[in-house]
Amino acid sequence: MGGEEAIPFLGDHRKDSDEQHTERTGTIWTAIAHIITAVIGSGVLSLAWSVAQLGWIAGPIALLSFAAITVVQATLLADCYRSPDPELGHIRNLSYIDAVKQNLSEKSLWFCGFFQQTNLIGFGIAYTITSATSIRAILQSNCYHREGHDAPCSYEITSSMLLFGAAQIILSQIPDFHNMAWLSVLAAVMSFCYSFIGFGLGIAKVVGNGMIKGSIGGVPMLSTTQKVWRISQGLGDIAFAYPFSIILLEIQDTLKSPPAENRTMKKASTVSISITTFFYLCCACFGYAAFGDETPGNLLTGFGFYEPYWLIDFANACIILHLLGGYQMFSQPVFAIVDRWSAERFPDNGFMNDSYDIQLPFLPTFRLNILRLCFRTLYVVFTTAVAMLFPYFNEVLGVLGAFNFWPIAIYFPVQMYSAQRNIVAWTRKWVLLQIFCYGILLVTVFAFVGSVEGLLSEKLS
Template structure:
């Protein structure tokens, strides 16, 4: 036990996450088995984060989608895709440990890298960036619709509650989904231009009662520019159902189905052409076909709307 404790203390001492070594026996409540700070999330906080991330702008088009499918096909499709998402989430959770070292992967991309290799990570990164940027636009579209929609007026209190709910959701969700894009751009810029004071220098601003705020001019300028651009794009392309449908189709299959299935097959070494392998591939292929069909339908809808669309104008 003493040797194990000493070894763990040495590992923690060289871990950049910690400034000083910690006694494992005394501080076991604060670190996990990888020597990193324990996550403090609970079922409630996790559920709140999932609601913020998943129940986004797309849910606003759910009523329209159900109306197109009808009372029979609509619920069936909802239950089917709920099951697929739940099942692939279980597969994904089983792949967050490195198959060789057994250490936990802390990001989606790290899990893909450890199970499928660097080439797949590039594809994953491209899809995530396309999806994150698109979701940001989708959030702005939802906000615009909540403010300018004229197709439904009564009862007014219901519309006001709906608008308030959307704003509350967007404030948190926009931040959650924008942070990875901010981090990617700022990290890349710092690497490419390490000597640029505009990019790397922090201006310390003392704030009474708060402390010192580090203002970075590059972050201020580029993040403001990003919000303006996504807002303008959402105003120019207010085809809510079609845009959200296309973005959802673009990201759903690779991120929710393809990568979890392929990672699970690689980590568990599922034999090719076995019953389980065939079952997993059928799920992946089926969702791909549906996603392509949904994307094609969304593009067709956008094309039709462009024929009668006038930028920055709403129709009553």
Template sequence: MVENTFETNLSHRQGADSLIDSKYYDDDGRPKRTGGVWITSSHIITAVIGSGVVSLAWSIAQMGWVAGIVVMLFFSVVTWYTSLILADCYRTGDPITGPRNYTFMNAVSSILGGWNVTWCGIAQYSNLFGTAIGYTIGASISMMAIKRSNCFHDSKGADPCHVSANPFMIGFGIVQIFFSQIPNIHEIWWLSIVAAIMSYTYSTIALGLGIAKVAENRTFKGTLTGVSFGDVRKVWGIFQGLGNIAFAYSFSMILIEIQPNFFIYRKHELIILTTQDTIKSPPSEVKTIKKATNISILATTFFYLLCGCSGYAAFGDTVPGNVLTGLGFTNPYWLIDIGNAAIAIHLVGGYQVFVQPLFAFVEKEASKKWPKIDNKTFKIPIPGLSPYNLNLFRLVWRTVFVITTTVISMLIPFFNDVLGLIGALGFWPLTVYFPVEMYILQMKIPKWSRKWVFLQILSVLCLIVSAVATVGSVVGIILDLKDYKPFSVGS
């Protein structure tokens, strides 16, 4: 991923012994790490809980009470296990003195190497591009929900309140064009802090409203087998639900990169913001990561089950794809508006956190191929501030990128379908395959041994899950497109 642009060079200055003091610097010459189990756990929990939480109730509805909960526990256990084995890859070779791997990509490069690095890059950058589309859709739906909620409240339900998503997507795109001109991720750390607060806000609101609705109904809705279509759509719905849950759970690749220089808030964002890891030693980083993983997975699974089950219990098989935007909840409308505003603000920051590494990668490769593009920079004076360096290539290419993601979002504005597709495509390679393959090489596990066979079976099983989830999400998009007219007024 993005190289550390401001890491210390002390480790490369072996002659400067006076600067390398074990009281202040670790064995690699970086400033002393101070993170412990609870700090690490808090970063993981903050990173995992995000926009995927609002689709969990819908995912459970596709499978029913039994299968829905079992699938959530399956993803929880798989993510927990792959996180534990990935912890053993923090250092290459010796777990105490071996060279540190500062990023997930760094670990893949140093342990696996070869074509795996290219594949890992493709998987990660494709995931970033897809997430930019998903976030554009999610933000626009939340903004639509605010307008519809107030319309329903003012008309007391008499007005159908048809609202088009297109103006909101265009507005979101304009905002992203502006933020995208910020040179790099390190200059928008404050967006991550705001987004983290927003993430907790709407997640808590969704949970609270679900519990309140169940109390109001005085019964638990839902069925053991979930939504009943009576045809193949039931199968596609289950497959798509798998992708949605995978999107909410996939986070094992963040463990290597946990660090405190920036407040990091969800899933793959941790990969993007990382500049140096934070876990102190002794005890060994591996032990700290594993303890933090146990705490974090337990807490996250408990929260996810509460959110998903409370939403399904509140609405049963009619639960909307997004519990805060589907008008499942109508009162108190002001609280719902706050929840949706929090989602929109979160996704503004989340979009940038995802796309900035993609920007950096493309611009780095472009500057290698066309060195002169870096010279096309102009200083724009800003009263009271430092001059802004406007790079023409950055201006044009980043603007084109945002416009592209916005247009694609307008063509396929299907929140659950897109989230499911992103989760499905990223789950197996990033959460399972690379951690498993790195662990096998790192621990020198003999081929055809019991553990090797177990790990391969786990990898194949998760590949199948990712494959069917991908198919379900693609079919969902195709089916939705049959009844959707691009650039039309939504319902």
């Protein structure tokens, strides 16, 4: 169990009573919206490529397998919200970091903090790049439609990143998870929209082709080594397509009770992953059926910038709106650490703790906090600046995702669950949990090596 002394940069965020805690009004539906916003990213459009590397049998099986793995680890993690009892415990672990501190050692806390924060910041940078790419795609599509398909429609990406960053400065003033259900609902709807578009265009192309492309073995390669690397990369993309464990407890902390938060969260996780997997299978399988060995890395680019240009524009606009919410989903835990640390370290400092009511025309009263305004603005500026300096950071994020996936999504949830339930070594449950934990480690290492190889090959080509 972790010691009682607070770690300096993390603070002691546990709350021992309802009176000390922000009123929670979340339901299973808001939790589902949060999860879908976090899980269905624009990465859904790359899953057709992943299935193409694995083939018609291994591809869908891999998608279903990692969906099942995600449900299991979400179930384990949901029980770590309350301590010492998962339903009646008087201590609420308001975040992933809090749960690690309560259940594991101080060394585990530092390691978890490192993995979590690098992952969260990485998502912010990657979402900035991806959104800017979609903005540029809309400009190019409109240009080709207006000027002709041979027109030199080239646009730099920097201004698009600045536009996305400006929008995030405003959205970052949302106080916390408890106040962003509306944004998650909007983002979830947008994710459904562009997933449906990719799905629908795939069906249309299959019908137009008059045949289902693809094979059982997937895309053939010149050598066995190349095929192994491609399988590794495809498996990695699928494995990291469910990235919400890192913020699961933050989402669970928004839920009202009764019923017990862990029960609601387990139901929300199961429903969300089921919905997500359905869309993943539809986009991935119909995309592969449409393009076969020529399946592109981004499904939408396979349909070109031309006609129906308005539909491609709409899909990219949906991606942008979704990533506006997705950026906040993965930034709010970073903001929360700073907010709580400053409140605990400087409880009488007006700059850090005072809020001011701002009344704007036609809008509800907004509470402005100076520290929140300054820090969150600087954070958005930082992620935007890094995105502008390294516009190919998405490739690096694939390596970071592979590096962070196992400790965050598998290892810490298994260890916390084992510690909380006092599971004795070499019992049946302990053995099953260890097989689950270290079996997935082998898959993660395989995917990580493939991601590194893919990054190096991309840079050398």
